Amino acid sequence: MPQKDSGKIVAKKGSTFAEALKAAGVKNAIAALVDGAEYDLSTVAKQDTTLEPIFPDSPRGLKILRHSTAHLLAHAVMELFPDARPNAGPPTDDGFYYDIDMKPINQEDLERIEERMHQIASRNIAVERENLSRKELLKLFAWNQYKLDKIMENVPEGESSTVYRQGDFVDFCRGPHVPSTGYLKAFRLLSIASTHYKADENRPMLVRIYGTSFPDEKSLKEFLKNREEALKRDHRKIAQEMDLLVFNSERAPGFPFYTPNGMIIRQELMNFMARLNRQYGWEEVSTPHIYRDVIWKQSGHYAKYKPNMYLFTLSDGDSYGVKPMNCPGHITIFERTPKSYKELPVKYCEPGTVYRYEKSGEVGGLTRPRMFTIDDGHGFMRFDQIVGEVRSIMEMVKATFSGILGHVDMTFDLSEIDKNSPENYLITYHCNRCGTDVEARKAAMEEELVCPSCGSTDLSPDFSTWDTATGQLRQALDEAGLEYAENPGEAAFYGPKIDVHVKDALGRMWQLSTIQVDFFMPTNFGLYYINSESKHDRIVMIHRAIFGSYERFMAILIEHFAGKFPTWLSPLQAYIVPVSEKFNDYAIEVEKFLKGSGIRARADTGTETMNKKIKIIRQMRPSYILVVGEREEQGKSVSVRNRKDKTSVISLEEFQKKLLKEIEECRVEQTL
RNA sequence: GCCGCUGUAGCUCAGCAGGUAGAGCAGCUGAUUCGUAAUCAGCAGGUCGGGGGUUCAAAUCCCUCCAGCGGCUCCA
The missing domain is CATH 3.40.50.800 (Anticodon-binding domain)
Known part of the structure; x- marks a missing residue:
């Protein structure tokens, strides 16, 4: 049995952590935690050190175990394919992989490698840490350009770093690792993939071998069973069996066709959402699928999105684009009349079908189609209305998922601006000479930003609008009593957002709902309202989707229910x-x-x-x-x-x- | 887009040391009229993803295009 927290354990100066744990009667630990940092058990205490054991069934321990298994994988590959050049082998959420420069391998090779891994594990070779100078490291890995790159990138001149050695195999690595290969028992290689070095198309292709590892055989079996279950529930397979939809790869690759059965589910979901929208004051509208290109230029989609758009020019020379987003359509309706502050918020919604060109290797099933329908909504409001509207949307989110799934296991992300890279976002810049404010997204500009009134280049970013908006999202989450993770750098370029993740029957988290504050598009379209002083004031937009897309949500429901839909959604009751x-x-x-x-x-x-x-x-x-x-x-x-x-x-x-x-x-x- | 694997009947798949296709299910026809997970028999169904090449001969070998699947974020 894995040990529970065994309280404080002290390694006396000069003794190893392993000895300290042994003396304290702690078994099965694979590493130790000291002041929040992980160490090998072979570490010798430089002074009396209080440590905490790390067990392989803890999140930290599992990572270490898997990292060590990745080393074991590379070790086995090196024994079988001496020409191979390992690159990187990190642990992942549910296992590990190792990227290796080698000739493509097949399923049989994979089995051979796994067999060899078991052999090496059973040899129970000690895994030893060594500290080497940069020079020594470069010499040791002279045969492997990938490791050399890493050493040069990560070890400054004159400094040293560590390698881990197990028998003939040595890897440049920070560690920590299990004490010996014998600790690795329950693992399995899962798949062969390939990847470009540093995810760069122009660099060489590496073989990526995926695997997973667990503290015991039982957990591994459970994982594999779960994985098999997930395969059985694959929405593409079930959709085929239930005759919900078809893809025609010749006529419209990546575009779903709903059959009568599939349409029933889709329609029920749409009815569900239509009712909810009415209840929460979102008015349904319908907008065109095709627009003259002027709107895409104005919206900014051309600048950012053009490669993903379906575009065409008619014989009279007019150019059109098929919509990749619904917002410009909703804006066109909103701006038809001037709005008073008393009329806001105005909230439009639409099951809006959008078309986005996805590169051939990216499309697949219902989760990455080229056409999908968003349960889209755009709220046009005053700045002071953000909190209330966000809270109201959060209620819709809760009503939706508790209504459909019967329980709600959700997590929330608050995605914020990265203030270290303001150039990536649309923000206000304040002119230090004349005091004028100008809005810009520097990363999209070809020339230097200058003050429009005095021509000065001395402009400072002003985050106040962002801070206020982010604060409002935070307040909405806090008032709703929700816990959430704050993610700087994850915001859209036009504003902060809240993302909602929902857990399915197999324990997988899916990002579904999204609530985004947008300062950008109202500016591009010159949207305003007339405030109580008869002056023009800025409109803030909230983009929101609760299901996300009907296609993706259906796929998730299919897998969640394994096709056994609740009766109200079932095509055949x-x-x-x-x-x-x-x-x-x-x-x-x-x-x-x-x-x-x-x-x-x-x-x-x-x-x-x-x-x-x-x-x-x-x-x-x-x-x-x-x-x-x-x-x-x-x-x-x-x-x-x-x-x-x-x-x-x-x-x-x-x-x-x-x-x-x-x-x-x-x-x-x-x-x- | 890039890399690997794959593409044979509506579906699931066999055939691939080259000698111009096979099974089960579904479909159609007939018989059977049956109490909760496959009644029997017969019939029909494919220019083997498209195009090109090698060969006396290509589903099978080569080239090329298309599509599907797994990856292409986790960094030593």
Whole structure:
């Protein structure tokens, strides 16, 4: 059993951390924590040192374990492929990888490498840390340009750094690592991929081997089982089985086509959102999909987004762009009349379909399509209204996910400006000579920023607008009692934002909702309102989406529910099977009765046997299977089989009543 | 876009030391009328992703294009 926190352990001067832990009766530790820094167990205390053991089942320990397993991987590769040149092998969220310059390998090679890793692990070779001077390091790794690059980048002239050695294998590394290869027991190589050195297309291609590692076999098995489950739930596979959508790779690569079944789910989600929007004061509008290029120039999308847009020019010379975003359309509606401060906020929403050209290698399934529909909303408001509106949107977010998933496990990010690189953002600059304020995003400018009134180049960034807006987002989160992570540098260039992540049934986090404050576009479009002093004042826009996109959200729901949608979303709510042809009439009667109240019911009067029908319909994942025969016909009842294969006999009217209630309430669990 | 893998019937896949295609399911026809996870028989279905080349002969070998999948953020 892994040990719990064993309180304070002191390594006496001159003894190793391993000895100290042993003396304290601590077993299974793989490293030690001293003042927040991680150390090898072989570290010798320079003075009496208070340390904390790191166990492999803790987050820190797991990282170390996986990092060591990455070394083991490189070690095995070097034994099998002496020409290989390892680059980098870090731990990741659920395992590790190692990037190696070598000839492409196949699945068999992967198995051989894994086998060799087990061999090396069982040799239980000590993993030893050595401190070497820069010069020694460069000499040691003279054979490997990648390591040389790292040494030169990371070890200043005249300084030293560390390597880790296990037998013949040595790696330039900060560590810490497990004491010996024998600590690595439960690991598995998962896949072969490839990657450019430093993610730069112009640099050489490296083989990336992914793997994972756990403290024990049981956790590994669990992980692999989970992974397999995720594969089984792949939305592309289930969407195929349930006939929800198709892709036609020749006619429209990357564009989803919804079939009638898929459209049912999509439509239900849209209805759900439409209702919520009405409830929270978001008015639905509809905007064109194609615009003259002038609007894209004005919005700034051309400057930043042009390579991802579908553009065309007609024979009369007019150029058009298909919309990659909905905001310009909503702005066009908003600006049709001047607005008084009393009218704000104005909130428009639309299930807005956008088209974005994704490079061929980037498209895939519903998560990266080239066309998707955002449950988009743009609020136009005064500065002082941000907090209230953000809070209201947060309520919508909560209502949405607790309503659809039945529980809410969410995390929040507050993405802020990186004040060290103001040039990347649209901010105000204050002229130090004449006091004029000018707004600019320096990174997008070709010439130096000068004061528009006096021509001075002495301008200082003024973060006050950003600070206020960020403060308002923070306040909204605080007032809602939510915990959140603050991420400097993650803001959009036009304003700070809140991102919402939701956990699915497999424990994966998905970024869904986003709430963004925007100063940029209102400026570009010259949006204003008339304040109480009859003066023009600045409009602030909030962009928000709750599902994100219908496509992506559907994909996530498919995987979350493994296709077994709550009844209100299910394309087939009642599948009716007559016991034999004799009862076809009653089956049709049941179908008609249920359909009459809007239930998606289908009687199968085909010539197959009942058993076969039940078997085949399984992949369509109907909510309920109704078997009807003589008894049911006599008693005007149905034999109901739910998704857990529980059967019950109930009167037809009662069934209809209960089903309607289940649908009406968007119940996640079946009630029958 | 780049790298690797893959592309054979509606679906899942076999065939690939080169000798012009095969199975199961789905579909169609007929028989069967059946109480909760596949009744039986027959039929039909593919210019093997597109194009080019090598060859007497290409699904199979070579080139090229297209598409799908996994990666291309985690840094020693």
